[in-house]
Amino acid sequence: MMIYPKDFEQRIGFDKIRDAVSLLCGTEAAQRLVREAAFTSDRTALARTLGETAEMRDVLMLESDYPGSGYTDMNRFLRKIRIEGTYLEPAQMTDLAKALELLAGLTAFFRGKRAEGNDPYPLLGALTEPVEDFSAVRREIARILDPDTGTVRDNASAELAQIRRTLREKAGQVDKRLQAILRQAQAAGLVDPDSEISVRDGRTVIPVAAVNKRKIKGLVHDESATGRTAYIEPIEVVELNNELRELENEERREIVRILTAFADLLRPELPLLLAAGEYLVRMDFIQAKARYALGMDAVLPELADGPQMRLRQARHPLLEKALKKEGKPIVPLDLALTPEKYILLISGPNAGGKSVCLKTAGLLQYMLQCGWLVPADGDSRMGIFDSLFIDIGDQQSLDNDLSTYSSHLINMKTILRHADDRSLVLIDEFGSGTEPGTGGAIAEAVLQQLEERHVRGVITTHYANLKYYAAGAQGIENGAMAFDLQNIRPLFRLEMGRPGSSFAFEIARKIGLPEAIIRSAEEKIGSAQANAEKHIREAARDKRYWESKRERIRLAEKNIDRTAAQYEWQLSQIQAEKTKILAEARAEAEKLLAEANRKIENTIREIRESQAEKERTRTARTDFDEFRRLIAGSETVSLSEREDAIERKMRQLREREARRKERKAQRASEEADQQGDAVSKKLEKPREIEPGFHVRLKGQQAVGEVLALQGTNKATVAFGHVTTVVDKARLEIVPHAEFRKIRRNGAAAGSDSFGAFGSGGGSAGAESYDTSKRRLNFRQQLDIRGMRAAEALQEVQSFVDEAIVLGFPQVTILHGKGTGALKEEVRRYLKTVPLVLSAADEHEEFGGAGITVVKLDV
Missing domain, CATH: 1.20.58 (Methane Monooxygenase Hydroxylase; Chain G, domain 1)
Known part of the structure; x- marks a missing residue:
């Protein structure tokens, strides 16, 4: 197992996540566990650790009576009484009582859940099962200590009760005698009329003006800072004060005897008490991770057997927090490394989010294998890697006389020496830092080695030769950062399956670089490069079309499967x-x-x-x-x-x-x-629009025929009985085979698919299941009361999907009021559904905050 380089956590930002979780811990011992949590590839141990955190997340979200607050590390003072004759101070006993009270609450909570039969938290229950609740110890502490003052009770022993009675009597005598002396001195003018009895070094004294201090017989214990006042213990109460001091010493000895006896009582139970203390620290640690997971909406993904990764709606937690402060939303990431396509090569414009994708993948994988839940959708699937390698940022070193590119080469050497098919490699700006031709060639050779070894990896680059190599490689998949060409701005969204374009000329135009320079640059790169960029954009358009169609088919299949069930x-x-x-x-x-x-x-x-x-x-x-x-x-x-x-x-x-x-x-x-x-269309050389071609408007389904060309940029097109002049840039050619299929489908459906300008031209057989019967059986209210969050969200997802497919404009979800956690989870999910117009409380007379009314755009 290997993590490279040594500052891996700092490079991906995991050190900041440790700091954030440490602040959520109640004890220093739990903070130490946060610092010591290490990367592991032990799947069994990792599944248990992640499962405990996921269960605690559900507990915090759903259980209002969970007693998880006020953690105390009782082991830091319990260890001192392992030596015979030692004891706990009353303040330490108070902390011990609080810790044992929390321990009793935790054990009662989890054992109660287990006793109900259907234990919702089996891992935390198993962790709690061997822990004692120490009721006898708690009763003994309550007998000895006053919970309000934290001091030893008078009746902790008969001897202590007698000593304190005598102390009170003697103190009363001393006070009474001092009051009499003070009044006499005030009457004689030796003491100010507003003077009161004071205490110095544990002795009761009266304040006397310095000029009169020899007129009162007694011991001078102190003087004021100005020297004008002397604090004198009259000789008449010296003996009484001496008796008081002796009684106080007897009181202290009796208290020590009581505390020592209590420590002797604890010592045989010390191994069990120390184990219970470790349990409390571990629960504090687990709860801190769970609270952090709730704050970033993290989940436990499905754990895969092999080294693979399928992230759905993943988010970089540190970036999301920073954007939230600025009032900006984060763009979630969908990314996959499969056994077939195990290296992802990401390309695209500068500042388009390539490095963020790479860091997100690395950070979430590292978080998972350190025992943290990850901010992604629950249907994400993540495997276990033995080693992680990263090459990111400028690692130039003056001490070692290394350039940026030299440091990259050293990293490549280390990766090639140690990485295997159970390693995850993260490389940012692959091949950069030197002359493009040489750097690109070396990078391509390294990439080929990584592919042959089946090393898993996420790599970002601008080099065209790497994109072309990935297009023909068996184990590598291209990925592109989406770009809004119309507004010349990055969309920060990863699109799998195609290479990205740098859009350098478009960005240069937006920035305001002179057009003459841009045209000169376009001429210098030649038509081959321009055509390549054009093909990339066409491939992106086709991919978006097929993805949307595949998503519609997936929804249809999902509904069909539900109908079959x-x-x-x-x-x-x-x-x-x-x-x-x-x-x-x-x-x-x-x-x-x-x-x-x-x-x-x-x-x-x-x-x-x-x-x-x-x-x-x-x-x-x-x-x-x-x-x-x-x-x-x-x-x-x-x-x-x-x-x-x-x-x-x-x-x-x-x-x-x-x-x-x-x-x-x-x-x-x-x-x-x-x-x-x-x-095959992507690989064909693009054709220019000519008269007689069948075309359609981009994004539309209606097919028309080109009648004539109007100059170089416009064409006259007949859409059924409507003839119009359209910019050629808005048109796309419909292959003859596709046109025949559309015409055949239109004839079979008994309708003219080409008869109206802008019509959908959709197939009449797109819906092959009985929708009317399902509408009759569909209930517009879903009851999820009593469900766990994960189960409830699955029901809500299926319910909303069904309502959208069947065309219901409004549905209601009954979740109850409770703590509001389940309602918050449902509302958070509904915000992610594009066709949900609003989600609000029902009218008070019909259920109020216990019911969510969902309005749909159908």
Whole structure:
């Protein structure tokens, strides 16, 4: 295991996170644990540490009765009484009592949760299970100490009670005698009329003017700073004060004896007490990390087995905090290192966020493997790395006579020597610092070595040769920082799957560099470079289109899967109903059979009693035949027809599920074909728009035909029956194969996809599931009371997605009032959903703050 370089934490900013968490600790011992928390690749230990922090985060968020405050490190004074004859001072005993009270509260809380049966905090419960609550020790401290004053009680022992009674009596005598002497001295004019009895060095004295101090017999204990006042202990109370001093010494000896006896009582329990003290420090440490996680909205991602990374909506915690102070939002990061694409090469404009992406990935991975939760979405997935390497910033050294590029080369040498397929390498501005041709060639050779070794990495660069190498490499994926070309500003958003452009000419124009210089520079780089930049922008446009389409398909598949699950549940309900119906039918048949037997017996008895009278015999037989037909018909209706209906329903459900799977497979195949067409389109040499071409407006679906060109920049286009002149820059060519497919789909749908300017031209078969039936079954209120935060957010996400798909403009979420934590989590999630217009409290008469009303843009 290796972390390189030694100042890795300072380079990614983890030292500042340690400082922030230390401030949240209640004890110095917990702060020491924060400083000592180290990077580890032990998956079992890491899963336990992260799980404890995640559980504590839920406790702080959901449990209003959690007693986790006022932590004390009781071990710092408990260790001193390991030696025989030592004892705790009353102030230390007071701290011990507070610590044991907190310990009792924590053990009662977690054991109570475990006793309820469904333990929501198993890891913290397991950590608490072996800890004692020391109720006997707490009772003994309460017997000895007064909780209000923190002093030893009079009744802590009979001897102490007697000593203090005598002390009070003697003090009263001394005070009474001193008051009499003071009054006499005031009457004689030796002492000021407003003088009062004072205490010096533990002796009671009266203040006397210095000129009169020899007129009062006694001991001078002190003088004022000016020398005008002397503090005299009259000779008449010296002996009484001596007796008081002796009684105070006896009191102190008795208190020490009581405290020593208490320490002797604790000493056999000391190992358990010290273990409980370590538990409190650890809980203080875990709670500080959990409080920090709550502050930055951090989560426990899914832990993967191998060294990989899939961050969703990840945020750099230090950058987010800084931007929040400025009132600016942070742009979340989506990033993936997979077993197939294990190196991400990020390119894009300067100040576009490349280094932030790299630092975010490194910081979050380091936080995770030090036991911290990470600020990202809960569906993020992070693996375990054995080693981390970083090469970032200017590491020029005057002491070692190293240039910036030399220091980069030393870092590359170290990385190539030690990095393997379980290492994460972070390199910023790969190959920079020297002549571009040479630096780019060396960087490409190093990149090739890293790829061959399957080293995981996030690398930023401006070099075109590295982008081209990554495009053809098997284990490397290009990534680009998005750029708003229209407003000439970076968007700070990472887009996977394509290389980025520096947009140097566009930025130069915005800054105001003379146009002549810019045109000269464009001519110098040649058409090849310009075409490359153009291809990059076209690839970016295509990628955004396919990503949006894939997201729509993902939502559709998600809803289809939910519908399938509902069908599965309905099928199980039907099976249960079938079993119930059959049981009822059998019971009914048995009842009818018993009745039939009674009818037969009655018929036979009537025939015998009538002595075979023909008319009565015929009537009895007729009644019996009618009853038999009734039984046969009842059985037919109740069993045969019911079973046929059930079988038909089950057969319909199975056929519907088979059709759904077939359509899903067909869509996946079509999407793969379309993506293949898109890739081939990117590689084709771009064509100029000519008359006869089929085109459409960028961002629109309607297809038209170019009738003629108007100069060099405009074209006359017919969209159905509408003819208009459009800038060529706003048009994109529709390949002939795609045009035929659109025309074929339009004809199949029975509508003219090309007949209206700007129409969507969408396929009539985009929705292949029964929306109307789901709308009838959809309830516009979701009840999440009593759920844990993670479970509740999953329900809210599915609920809101379903409402958007089904077109409901308003829904309500019932979360209750409680502490408000669950409501805050729901509101925070709703703010991230683009189609949520507002989320506010319900009217007071309908539930108020316990219900959130969500309005949707559908």
